[in-house]
Amino acid sequence: MNHRPEQLAPADVFYNEEEAKKYTMNSRMIEIQQEITERALEILAIPKHSPRLLLDIGCGSGISGQVLSEYDHCWVGLDISKAMLNVAADRDVDGDVIHADMGHGFGFRPGTFDGAVSISALQWLCSAEMKCQNPYKRLNKFFSSLYACLIKGARCAFQFYPSSPEQVEMITNSAMKNGFTGGLIVDYPNSQKAKKYYLFLMAGYSEEIMNEARQVIMPRAKTGDTDSEDDSDDDENDSDDDEKVDIKGRQKSKMIKKKEKYGASVKKFNNSNAKSKDKNWIMKKKDRQRKQGKSVCRDSKYSGRKRPMGFN
Amino acid sequence: MKLITHNILMCNKKGCTTNNFPLKLVATNWKDLDTENAQQYNPALLQRLCEKIEWNALRQTVSTLNWGVNLPEQLSAELVQDEAFLQDLHLLLVKRQIVEGQMVCPNCERVYEIKNGIPNMLLREDEV
Ligand SMILES: C[S@@+](CC[C@H](N)C(=O)[O-])C[C@H]1O[C@@H](n2cnc3c(N)ncnc32)[C@H](O)[C@@H]1O
Ligand SMILES: [Zn+2]
16 A cells, blocks of 8 residues: 555665656655754754764755755765765755765774764665665664764664564664664654654764763654644753754744645745756755854845856 | 765775775866855864864875865864864865766775766675
8 A cells, every 4th residue: 555665666776867856846845854854953962053074874865965064064975876866966965975875884984973864764774675685784784884984972863764663673673783772763653644763873872972962952752743832841941041952942933834834835945957056945045044043145136146166 | 076075985895994095086077166055164164074084195185186285294283273274174175076086995996986076886796
């Protein structure tokens, strides 16, 4: 009944040009990927104004990465689909994208990345790309080389679509076996549609990172269905309140956004397969940055126009 | 691909575990992103990246590229606080893109192609 793409074809076949285009044209899809990425960042709990070097696994066309950029992080993404990566490259995403298979492990220098995200990709590791591949081996290779390329105590947030409880177990077992601690966070467990699984992992223990994260927020699952502001929980706090990631505040704005969406207007902000970031995209990005309280260049009729190349 | 990424990539071929960094970089086509399209200059980010960079590898790589860029021998604590230096580093690490080229493993000589700015690090199954 439900058609799980990872059971239909290998990822590099499934994510062809046709499919890649969806990730630039379908504004609803883009919005969902962005929201998930924001949640993943919340789980990483990086203090404000502390740009980091992050890894985006299964980065696709760079939608998740663009959110990381908006929070000023530097990122490197990898993906097995050349078609998806070409879209990322054509849109000049800020991060670098690499053509690689996460099931092969990574060739990154050890102890490099401050954290990792993966948005809607991990489930692909559970089904073999080719007959000769063994999903268990691929998962192990993935987690062991992931552990190696992270700094000690680095946090990871991997949103994925498990097809069964066994699959969740298979993934978490492999992560634990390779030295990670952490667990599963299930957001909106009571909603068929909104329910999302996040694998939250830590690569060993670092006092410093733990303290930072404590100051931001401890990860926990979101419970309420989207239109109740139930848990007015222990905001034990006073002075440094606005240094925290304010889940409730953000929730609310998402709620409003959703209502607006389902009401009258479905905002289309992206309908181009143009060669560079198109004007609408830049406006949208500026909008999002303004919302984050950043200073942003004034919009002008020149915004988004291609400029002559800089110095050599 | 930017130089920051080159600076963290090693050869990942089966059995290739020593002397597999830095990959020898040949840049046949490169460009500088204009300000609108590049990530904003951010000293805090550059300082973070400085903690991670293998400076000798970066210097060595830059010297083979003939870009006329001369990096200081050492990355000192004072330099990392120096605005002008960080600005230059921003140009070098964030704005400059290698569009076409290749990277060759100094150990096993495996060639990794860079096309459309994307390095192809995909291994064949028998290389894993
Ligand atoms: C649903 S897309 C999500 C893309 C992106 N993270 C986003 O949020 O827009 C899943 C991505 O995972 C990638 N993927 C699947 N298997 C992979 C593998 N073995 N190695 C690397 N990437 C893989 C696919 O090519 C696809 O681009
Ligand atoms: Zn090698």
